[in-house]
Amino acid sequence: MAELKAGALLLVSREASVQFVKPFNFRLIRVLDWITYDGWTWLDGYQLDKRGDAVARRSIFVMRHGLRAGSIPSPRPRRTSSADSAVRGTRRPARSRQPSVVIDERRH
Template sequence: MADFKAGDVLHVTRAASIQFIRPITFRVIRMLDWPTYDDWAWLDGYEVNRKGDAVARRTVLVQPAGLRRLSAGQARRARAAPSPTPRLIRAR
C-alpha cells in the first residue's frame, strides 16, 4: 500500500473512488489508521483550488492505486473536470 505524508498533493479521480465524479486536488494532512477494506485507505486533508488554497477539509476513503501524486507545478495547474450533466431516471 502506498504511504502518503503530510503535504503530499494528490489528484483524486474515479480511479481512486467512485464518489469522485468530479476530480479534486487534495493536500494530505495524514493517512488515518482506521479499519477499512483491503487495498483502501482513509486520508485526512484539504481539497485545494487551482491557486493551491485550501477550500474544504475532507476525510476521504480511496484506493491508493488510483491516486496520482502531483509535483508543485502540476498541483498549480490541476483543473477539475466539468461536472457532467446528471441523468434523470424516470419511473415507468
C-alpha cells in the first residue's frame, strides 16, 4: 500500500476498486475524512495523463490496500536549438544574402 499524504503519486487500478478498469496515475491532494466501510477511503486529487499533467480533478472511493505508488516517465531530452548551439560555439555561419536587384555600375 502506498503512503497517503498530500502530494503522493498513486497508481489507481482495479485492485483499488472494480470501477477502475484502466489504471491511471493520481496526485493526491488530501484524504477526505468521510465515514466509510472499513478499509475504504475517499481521496481528493488529480487524475494525470501519461506525461504527468493533470487532466481532471476527482474524488475517488478506493480500498487502501489496492493503491500502489505511481510513476511518471522522466521527460525526454529536448532538442537543442540554434541559440543553444551558439552558446557552445557550434553554430554554423549564416549564409550571406545576395541582393535582389542587380545594379549596373557601367552607366555613364
